[in-house]
Amino acid sequence: MASEKEKVFQEKLTRYTTAMDLGKPDKVPIRLFLSEFMAKYAGFTLQEIYYDMDKNIAAVNKVLADFDLDVIFSAPSLWWASLHDAVGAKYLKFAGRHLEENRQFQYVEGEYMLPEDYDAFTADPTKWILNTYLPRIHEEFADPGSYRANVALIKGAAAFVMANGALQQAGASWAKEYGVPGAISGLVKAPFDTLGDTLRGLKGVMMDLRQRPDKVLAAMEVLVPHNLFYGLATAAGDTLLPTFLPLHRGSFPFLNPKQWDTFYWPTLKRVIEGLWAHGKRTLFYAEGNWTPYLEKIAELPPKSIVFHVDQTDMAKAKEILGGKFCLSGNVPNTLMAYGKPEEVREYCKRLIHEYAADGGFIIDNAGVMQADAKVENVVALIEAAREYGTY
Amino acid sequence: MTEMPKKEEIKRLPPGVCVPWEEKAIEFGPIAGNPEIVKKEWEKLDVFAYLYLWWWVHR
Numbered sequence: 001m002a003s004e005k006e007k008v009f010q011e012k013l014t015r016y017t018t019a020m021d022l023g024k025p026d027k028v029p030i031r032l033f034l035s036e037f038m039a040k041y042a043g044f045t046l047q048e049i050y051y052d053m054d055k056n057i058a059a060v061n062k063v064l065a066d067f068d069l070d071v072i073f074s075a076p077s078l079w080w081a082s083l084h085d086a087v088g089a090k091y092l093k094f095a096g097r098h099l100e101e102n103r104q105f106q107y108v109e110g111e112y113m114l115p116e117d118y119d120a121f122t123a124d125p126t127k128w129i130l131n132t133y134l135p136r137i138h139e140e141f142a143d144p145g146s147y148r149a150n151v152a153l154i155k156g157a158a159a160f161v162m163a164n165g166a167l168q169q170a171g172a173s174w175a176k177e178y179g180v181p182g183a184i185s186g187l188v189k190a191p192f193d194t195l196g197d198t199l200r201g202l203k204g205v206m207m208d209l210r211q212r213p214d215k216v217l218a219a220m221e222v223l224v225p226h227n228l229f230y231g232l233a234t235a236a237g238d239t240l241l242p243t244f245l246p247l248h249r250g251s252f253p254f255l256n257p258k259q260w261d262t263f264y265w266p267t268l269k270r271v272i273e274g275l276w277a278h279g280k281r282t283l284f285y286a287e288g289n290w291t292p293y294l295e296k297i298a299e300l301p302p303k304s305i306v307f308h309v310d311q312t313d314m315a316k317a318k319e320i321l322g323g324k325f326c327l328s329g330n331v332p333n334t335l336m337a338y339g340k341p342e343e344v345r346e347y348c349k350r351l352i353h354e355y356a357a358d359g360g361f362i363i364d365n366a367g368v369m370q371a372d373a374k375v376e377n378v379v380a381l382i383e384a385a386r387e388y389g390t391y
Numbered sequence: 392m393t394e395m396p397k398k399e400e401i402k403r404l405p406p407g408v409c410v411p412w413e414e415k416a417i418e419f420g421p422i423a424g425n426p427e428i429v430k431k432e433w434e435k436l437d438v439f440a441y442l443y444l445w446w447w448v449h450r
Contacts (some may be wrong), residue, residue: 042437091450107450124403124404124407125404126404126408126441126444127404128447129445129447129448130409130444133448134444134447137447156443157439157440157443160443160446161439187449188449189449194449198447198448198449199448199450224404225405226445227406227407227449228406229406230445230449232408233407233438233442234442245430274424293406302412365419
């Protein structure tokens with residue numbers, strides 16, 4: 001006989017998957033990407049959750065005990081700072097070491113891949129990452145083959161296993177102890193974002209569109225199967241939950257329409273279609289404004305994505321994508337940080353009234369929540385979702 | 392015994408691969424027992440190495 005927690009787990013999971021399949025569940029699912037907010041709520045500094053995996057996980061335990069969430073994204077810190085220290089990773093700065101103990105981590109963007117690296121990258125990206133990229137971004141690996149470099153490789157790989165293992169165990173515990181399923185399994189990137197985020201950076205990739213467009217296209221062509229593989233492999237065979245696709249440089253107006261059509265969309269579309277061919281849905285986490293691209297996005301196979309609304313026009317998204325894809329969003333982060341609980345309630349009431357009536361809708365914040373969100377506003381969001389979001 | 396391709400046939404590393412089994416099988420030479428067991432476990436760890444490398448790119 002199933003325990004009470006198992007029943008709750010199944011109810012929440014069914015609620016979530018029914019919405020993603022465009023159905024009308026018993027209630028509008030609540031999926032909040034609470035991130036660093038969880039640290040503050042649980043009484044931990046950001047340094048503590050970045051550096052101490054136990055506290056990173058304990059913060060989630062506290063939130064799940066106190067809040068009625070249907071699914072949980074992950075622990076507040078996506079990355080274990082000590083792993084980054086072990087290899088001397090240059091591109092992230094963490095609270096407590098580089099930054100004040102309650103400062104959000106910072107990504108130091110740069111051209112970690114140089115223009116002259118394109119040919120080597122395209123010829124064999126995996127070898128290029130190990131031979132060129134890691135020595136460039138990891139201070140401890142600057143002299144490959146040296147004692148320090150070898151130790152850094154051992155420690156980095158070991159920490160990678162330790163962190164992932166701890167999070168997997170935590171996920172099992174959240175299901176068993178709190179009856180809350182995960183919101184996602186796996187991570188995938190748009191090929192253009194792979195290039196424009198950690199490799200060439202925004203400035204670099206924007207210059208490349210003018211100066212070496214053929215090399216950009218060739219690199220992205222090589223990235224398609226790698227990104228597809230990464231999305232599937234990091235999901236470890238799961239096809240029930242969507243893989244997380246955080247979208248960056250495709251947001252309007254980074255690219256003009258011709259650039260978007262040429263450089264951003266074709267390879268991203270192939271990755272999403274490739275995942276769907278394996279039965280794997282994508283959480284299209286459209287950070288920023290994607291309104292001009294909704295017609296193109298509508299070309300994707302029905303149900304292959306959950307389209308997350310941040311600053312995209314929700315009415316347009318509903319008009320163009322509704323009935324084809326589940327929509328999620330979009331209680332503004334500014335409202336969560338600076339608004340009053342009554343305003344959050346009103347926003348949620350309107351959101352559910354206008355966009356959730358037909359099913360196929362998940363309530364969430366617009367963007368990843370930070371420590372500036374007010375506790376009373378999170379409470380208001382959840383209470384309003386339950387009050388107005390029962391079918 | 393495993394069928395061993397010639398070294399010159401090995402090209403760009405495909406997704407999920409750091410050191411292809413086909414390349415390693417040549418270096419191993421004849422495998423006394425069941426080569427599939429050795430291959431399966433080799434590839435499992437090879438995927439792990441691959442994911443570790445690409446993890447630093449996919450942020």
